[in-house]
Each structure stands twice: as structure tokens, then as C-alpha cells.
Amino acid sequence: MTARTVYAAGGVVWRVVDGKLRILLVHRTKYRDLSLPKGKVDPGETLPETAAREIHEETGIRVSLGVHVGISHYRLPRDREKIVHYWAAEATDAAVRASSFVPNKEIAGLEWVSPKKALKRLSYPVDVDIVEKFRARLDEGALRTFPLVMLRHGKAVSRDDFDGCVDSERPLAPRGRRQAQELVGPLLAFGVRKIVSSPAVRCTTTVRPLAAALGSKVHLEPGVSQDAWEEGCSDVRRVVGDRVRARRPAVLCSHGPVLPDIAAELALATGSIPGSYLGSVSSLDTGDFTVVHLSADNPGSGIVATEKHSSGA
Template sequence: MTETAIYAAGGVVWRIVDEKVLILLIHRTKYRDVTLPKGKVDPGEMLAETAVREIHEETGIRVSLGVTIGVSRYRLPSKRTKIVHYWAAEASEAAIRASAFVPNKEIAALEWVTPKKALKRLSYPVDSEIVENFLRLIDEGVLRTFPIIALRHAKAVAREDWKGKDAARPLSSRGRRQASAIVGPLQAFGVKRIISSPATRCVDTVQPLAAALGREIERTKLISQDAWEEGRSDARRVIGERVRARKAAVLCTHGPVLPDILSELALATGTLRGSYLGSASALETGAFSVAHLSVDNPGSGIVAIETHEPKV
């Protein structure tokens, strides 16, 4: 009988000083080691949410996640396997200044070093492998990214149980739980712009996020299911605006519209098409795919894409 794995998440927190990329290492008090900020998933959390929370708890710095940069696996003394997911995460100067970190019983010190120096300082080979992956982002010139997130609306009341217009179908009780569960993970990617199909089930899905951010929901029929069924949808226009803006945004839409969203993202960024587009658009209700694009050159293609599902 195999023991259940322990899941955790963290990041390579980075900044640029005098045109040099520096990353943040933590010196842990109890273990007397040097490692990357990370921690275990709390009950009900999604991994991206864990990464941002743990980075803040260990360093005092609030970050938004960039590209996923790998997964480390290792055996604990208890014989259980620990699986840690990592993202690149830029630390703005404002976030660094706002940090209230002081040495404590868990973290003795923080240290900013170049990635190459980090490889010599880190206590564990699995951490060094993550930093090697991070170095590849620098080498490829795609370290600074922004996300465009395609979100399928949360679970709605079944059509057979609804007497009104389909566009007015509300969320089910499970759908409302899903809408609440994705607030933290979407915030983890720095979402500031919320764009939605005007259908009730879509607007209600992003309403908790809008409330948490203090932002308005921008409704557009261009990504609605009604428009898609009538041949009047226009994912190309919506995606074009978002790529030109180069800002983190979430687009809440319907299952049939998602393939158009992902296809237009590929076309707008000169990305080679592949089966990954189909996987990224085949979302369950309440799930979302994050496409990371280069801030400096969005036309260089989708840097990475990842999919997340709520645990409710």
C-alpha cells in the first residue's frame, strides 16, 4: 500500500537590479539550509493559490505568478513522496518595500543572488534543477510575461430543470462553490481585467472575483454562446485587444466557445498549433487555462500554458 503524496507549491521570486536578474533564497532556521520559498497545500486550496500564499508567508512579499517552471519530487524521512510545483514570480519594488519580513523561528534570513550563484548556495539538487529551468527563461528572453486566462463558467442549473431563456440559467449550488473557489487562484496570476459573456452563468462565475478585486465585469456578446450558435461571435477581436493591452485578464465563456478562444490566442501570437490547444480548451465547468505571453514580444508565441480545476 502506497502512502499518499504530500503536495506543495512555491516559486522562484525574481527582480532586476542594475540590469541583473536576482532571485530570492531563504535560509531556514530549523533545518539550517538554503532553499526556495514553498509550502504545503492547505485543505481546499489550488496549487497556484498555495504558491502565492507561501511566498508571502515566508518572505513578506506579495507576488503574481508567471510561467510554471517545473515540479520537484523527493522522498521524505517518513517515506512519503513530496511533490512541489514552482512558478516564476516577479517581485515588484513596491512589493519588496511593503514586506514586513523579520527573521523568525522558521526563516532566519532572505538573500538576493544571481541565479548562477544560487546554484552554488542551494542545499538541495531538486532546487537547483528548478533554478536551471528558470535560467532557460532568461536565455530565451521570455522571463517577463502576462497571462490571458480562458475560464469556463461554473456549473449551472441543468437545462431540463430551467424554464427560462438559456442565457438566464443561473449557477447551481456546486457552481456557486466553484465560483468562490477560483477567486484565490485567479488572483494568484494577477488578474486585473474581467471580461465575460453576458450569460447569467458566466457573470455569476466571475462576480466573486470582481468583488474581491473591486473591479467591474466587462460583458461582451462576442464570446457568448448565443452569438457563437448564430455565427456572430468574434473571439478574434476580443483576443486581439487583450494581446495588445499586455495586461493580465480573464475571459469567462462557454464550452463551445473555448476552442475559438485558444485558437485565436495561437494565431495572435504566431504559435504553432498542436494537441495542447485542444487539451487547454476541453475544460470542465469552473476550470481555466492560463496562457502566458511575453510582455516584450507577444508575437513570439505562447510561452507556456497550464490548466487548473477547482476541487469542488
């Protein structure tokens, strides 16, 4: 990121009302315009965190992010550039009922409209372009999704600096502990609710802060451990199959050598056409993760989309 570039994030918030899809537009008080909910990245924040936070702050609705639907670019005064990332985000009935929105000095009102009407009502061409991309996802039947997150554990103490004899007991380094804390926000933004982890200490410690934030436990799974992989007795296929059948947002925390097998099994379990993208999504540095979006209605229709994120620590 550069000083002359302003980064922001937001979403195309959608719901189905009486069988018809509607998206949420915001009436901004100061500018007297109609736009999509979005806002600037706060210091230390990731783009997914920003998107979820800004949607909630502007609309009062808490959402989990779905597929990434596009990026807008435009110029600001003093020759600066603004780059805004957008995700599709379903507003559940419960979330809408729980909305805390009241008109305020930033947002004067909210309006649910059809995508077609949004194209006519939005104030800016860059927002129109994002809604067009959203409509393309809609036409593909790729809107209602759930994420399976492939996470590589945080940075661990090197083998040379580790006094123990069992590699699975090797702990996180200070950088890894920072990564573990910084992963919480973005993983929550994607709605992760279940945590599955290799029993290795460097994996369980990586997801412990997330478990604390969720108030849930870490499900230990030897089938995705590096020990099992090295011994030729890993059980990645079963673990991945269980997660796909469950159709619930989950994170799988594992090791660099095991991640390509997880990606390959995700492709097989969803009927996806294999390709070079599998190598890309599974090639992660420590503390990084890939979100694999799958159709909630028909997981066997293939991987809908993937996106890689860095912990930044």
C-alpha cells in the same frame, strides 16, 4: 492526492537590480539551510494559491505567478513522498519596498543572488534542478510574462430543470456557485486584474466573486457569448486582440463551444504555431480554466506556456 504524498508549492522569485537578474533564497532558521520559498498546501487550497501564499509568508513579498518552472520529488520519513510545484514570480520594486519581512522562527534571512551563485549556494539538489529549469526559461526570453485566462463558467442548472425560456438566463447550480467562490484564490494568484465575460448569467455569476475580491466590475462582452457563436456572429477575434494588445492580466469567461475559437485566436494573435495543444487547452470542464502565458515584452513571439487548472468543487 494520496495520504502518503505531501504536496507543496513555491516559487523562484526574481527581480532585476542595476540591470542584473537576481533570485531570492531563504535562510531557514530551524534547518540552517538555504532554499527556495515554498510550503505545504493547506486544506482546500490549490497549488497556485499555496505558491503565492507561501512566498508572501516566508519573504513578506506579494507576487503574481508567472510560468510554471518545474516539479521536485523527494522522499520523506515513513516512506512518504513530497511533491513541490514551482512558478517563476517577479518581485516588483513596489512589492519589495512593501515587504513586511522580519527575521522569525521559520526564516532567519533573505538573500538576493545571481542564478549562477544560487546553483552553488542552495542546500539541496532538487532546488538546484529547479533553478536550472528557471535559467532555461530565462535563456528562452520567457520570463517576463502576463496571463490571459480562458475560463469556462461554473456548473449551471440543466436545461431540463430550468423554468425560463431564454438559455442565457440559466443560473448556476449549487456546485457552480461553489466553483465560483473557489476560483477566486487561484485567479488572484496569477494576478488577474481585468474580467471579461459573456453576458450569460451562468458566466457573470461565475466571475462575480472574483470581481468583488478585486473591487472591480465585470466587462460584458457579447462577442464571446454562446448565443453569438450559435448565430454565427461571434466576435472572438476582436476580443482576443484587445486583450493581447493590452498586455494586462485578464480572464475571459465563456462557454464550452466558444473556447476552441478563443484558443485559436490567441494562437493567431501571438504568431504561435497551431497544433493539437490548442484542443487540449480549450477542452475544459465547467469551472475549469487554462492560463495562457504571453511575453510582456513581445506578445507576437508566440505562446510561452499554458497550464490547466480545475476548480475542484
